[in-house]
Amino acid sequence: MIQKHNVIEVENLSKLFGDFAAVNQISFQVKAGEIFGFLGANGAGKTTAMKMLIGISSPTSGKATVAGFDVYREAESIKKNIGYMSQKFALYDDLTVKENITFFGGIYGLSKKQIEQKRCELVEELGLQEVTNSLVASLPLGWKQKLAFSVSLLHEPKIVFLDEPTGGVDPITRRQFWELIYKAAHNGTTIFVTTHYMDEAEYCDRVSIMVNGKIEALDTPKKLKEQYKTNTMNDVFLKLARG
Amino acid sequence: MGILVKNISKSYGKLTALSNISLDVKPSELYGLIGPDGAGKTTLFRILTTLMIADKGQATVAGYDVLKEYKSIRKSVGYMPGRFSLYQDLTVEENLNFFATIFGTTIEENYDLIKDIYVQIEPFKNRRAGKLSGGMKQKLALSCALIHKPKVLFLDEPTTGVDPVSRKEFWEMLKRLQQKGITILVSTPYMDEAALCDRIALIQGGKILEIDTPKAIVGHFPKPLYNIYATNMYGLITSMSHYEHTYSVFPFGEFVHYTDKREAMDVEEIKAYLVQQGLTNINIEATQPTIEDTFMELAK
Structure with missing residues (x-):
C-alpha cells in the first residue's frame, strides 16, 4: 500500500492565555482520508486547539500546517481549503435549504453553474426534494446536521473539521450521519471530528485524547483498548481523563 | 407524591409536541425520559413545572394538580432547565443565596442536601457564574435547584454536551439524591444513561414508544x-x-x-x-x- 501523505502536521503547538496553557505542546499528524477523533473532557483544550488549526486563532508557539499551509502565515488559504461545521453554528435558520447552499457555495467561490450542479446532487443524495424551498428552521435537527455536513463539503475541501456534529441527534440519524462521514473519507476527504459519544470514537481510524492541554493518548481505538486493558473506549476515556 | 401524567397533549400551531402522553413516576423513583431533540421532553417538563398549560389531559406533581395547585407545585419542585439559566453576573455564592431567599430558606438550613455537590464548586464561590466551566455551571445549577429541599426534581438534559467523566459523576450525584428520598425525572439523549434509571420512558416525535425498566426494555428486542x-x-x-x-x-x-x-x-x-x-x-x-x-x- 502506498503511504498516504499527511494533511495535518502539528509539532509542539501551544496556546497560552496569560500564564494558563490551554494547549500545551501538542504534536500529531493526520493522514489524507483518515477519520481522526479528537477527544477530551470539557475544558481540556480541544476547542482552542481546533481554532488554531482552522486559522482563526494564532498559536503562542510551535508549528502546524493544515492542507500544506502554515497556521501563522497562511490562515486565509487554510480557510479556503477546509470545511467546518459545529453543533452550535452550521446553517442560517432563516434562509431556505436552497438559499443556504447558494450562499455557502458563493462564499467558497464556486461558480453559479457549479453551485447549481452541487445543489442538485446534494438534494438528491439527502432526499431533500420536498423541502428545498423550506426554511432551514423548519427542518428536524437530524436533517439540518446532515445538510450542514454536505454544505461543508461543497467546495470539495481536503479536510473537514466537525465539532460535536451529532449532539442531541436521534440514534438512527446519528448513524446515517456517520455513513455520510465514511463515504466522504472513502472519497479521500480527511475527517477531523470531536464527540462526546464514545461509541463514535470507535468509528474513527485513530483517536487522540486530550487531558489538561496535553495529548495523553493517540492510537487506533483497538490499540488504546488493549493498552488500557478495557473493552470500550468509554472506559479508556474514564481511565485517562479522571487522572 | 411522585408524578402522575394522564393523556397530556400539547400543540404549537400545526406542530404536535406531545400526543396523548401518560406516565407515572413513583415517590423517590429515578425516572428517565429518553429521546432525541424534538421528542417533546422539554414541553412535558414545562407543563409539569407549571410554566405552560397543556391543551388536554391532567397531571399532578407531588400530589398537587398542575392547574389548580400550581403555587404549591412551585414550592415543592426543583427545576434545572436545559439551557443554563442562572444569573451570569452574580457570583456562585450570590446565585445560591438568591435562590434560597426566594424560597424563604437559607443556605445553612439545607446545606446537608447540597454539600456533596457544592463543596466541589465552593473554592470558586466568589467567581461570577458566567465565568465557570461547563461542568461547574452544571453543579451550581443543581445546587440552586436543590437549595429549598424539593420533593420532586426535574432535570432537563443536564448532561447534554458534557464529557463522559463529568456525566458519570453527575449520575453518581443523582443516585445519592434519590437515596435521600427525592423523586427525580431526568431527560437525556444519551441512551447509555438510560440504564442507570429505575424506569424509563422512550419518547420520540411527541409519542411514548415504551415504558419499563431498562432491563425489561432490552428484553423486548424482537430478533436475534x-x-x-x-x-x-x-x-x-x-x-x-x-x-x-x-x-x-x-x-x-x-x-x-x-x-x-x-x-x-x-x-x-x-x-x-x-x-x-x-x-x-x-x-x-x-x-x-x-x-x-x-x-x-x-x-x-
Whole structure:
C-alpha cells in the first residue's frame, strides 16, 4: 500500500492565555482520508486547539500546517481549503435549504453553474426534494446536521473539521450521519471530528485524547483498548481523563 | 407524591409536541425520559413545572394538580432547565443565596442536601457564574435547584454536551439524591444513561414508544442480534445494506449490529457474501441488544 501523505502536521503547538496553557505542546499528524477523533473532557483544550488549526486563532508557539499551509502565515488559504461545521453554528435558520447552499457555495467561490450542479446532487443524495424551498428552521435537527455536513463539503475541501456534529441527534440519524462521514473519507476527504459519544470514537481510524492541554493518548481505538486493558473506549476515556 | 401524567397533549400551531402522553413516576423513583431533540421532553417538563398549560389531559406533581395547585407545585419542585439559566453576573455564592431567599430558606438550613455537590464548586464561590466551566455551571445549577429541599426534581438534559467523566459523576450525584428520598425525572439523549434509571420512558416525535425498566426494555428486542466485523467499515455497511436478507444494519462502535429477515439466519452464507464483496477479517457473532438498539427498532 502506498503511504498516504499527511494533511495535518502539528509539532509542539501551544496556546497560552496569560500564564494558563490551554494547549500545551501538542504534536500529531493526520493522514489524507483518515477519520481522526479528537477527544477530551470539557475544558481540556480541544476547542482552542481546533481554532488554531482552522486559522482563526494564532498559536503562542510551535508549528502546524493544515492542507500544506502554515497556521501563522497562511490562515486565509487554510480557510479556503477546509470545511467546518459545529453543533452550535452550521446553517442560517432563516434562509431556505436552497438559499443556504447558494450562499455557502458563493462564499467558497464556486461558480453559479457549479453551485447549481452541487445543489442538485446534494438534494438528491439527502432526499431533500420536498423541502428545498423550506426554511432551514423548519427542518428536524437530524436533517439540518446532515445538510450542514454536505454544505461543508461543497467546495470539495481536503479536510473537514466537525465539532460535536451529532449532539442531541436521534440514534438512527446519528448513524446515517456517520455513513455520510465514511463515504466522504472513502472519497479521500480527511475527517477531523470531536464527540462526546464514545461509541463514535470507535468509528474513527485513530483517536487522540486530550487531558489538561496535553495529548495523553493517540492510537487506533483497538490499540488504546488493549493498552488500557478495557473493552470500550468509554472506559479508556474514564481511565485517562479522571487522572 | 411522585408524578402522575394522564393523556397530556400539547400543540404549537400545526406542530404536535406531545400526543396523548401518560406516565407515572413513583415517590423517590429515578425516572428517565429518553429521546432525541424534538421528542417533546422539554414541553412535558414545562407543563409539569407549571410554566405552560397543556391543551388536554391532567397531571399532578407531588400530589398537587398542575392547574389548580400550581403555587404549591412551585414550592415543592426543583427545576434545572436545559439551557443554563442562572444569573451570569452574580457570583456562585450570590446565585445560591438568591435562590434560597426566594424560597424563604437559607443556605445553612439545607446545606446537608447540597454539600456533596457544592463543596466541589465552593473554592470558586466568589467567581461570577458566567465565568465557570461547563461542568461547574452544571453543579451550581443543581445546587440552586436543590437549595429549598424539593420533593420532586426535574432535570432537563443536564448532561447534554458534557464529557463522559463529568456525566458519570453527575449520575453518581443523582443516585445519592434519590437515596435521600427525592423523586427525580431526568431527560437525556444519551441512551447509555438510560440504564442507570429505575424506569424509563422512550419518547420520540411527541409519542411514548415504551415504558419499563431498562432491563425489561432490552428484553423486548424482537430478533436475534449479531455483531459483524470486517476491516473496512464503509464497505461493510454498504454491502450489508444491499444484502437481500437484511432486516436492519447499523454501525455500533467497532462493529455493525445486524438482524436478519429470516427465521434462522445463515452465518456462513453471510460470510461468503462479504468475502465475495471483497471484505477481509470477517467475524460474525451473537450479541446482546442495548437500549439504543431497542430504541432504533421501536422508532423505525
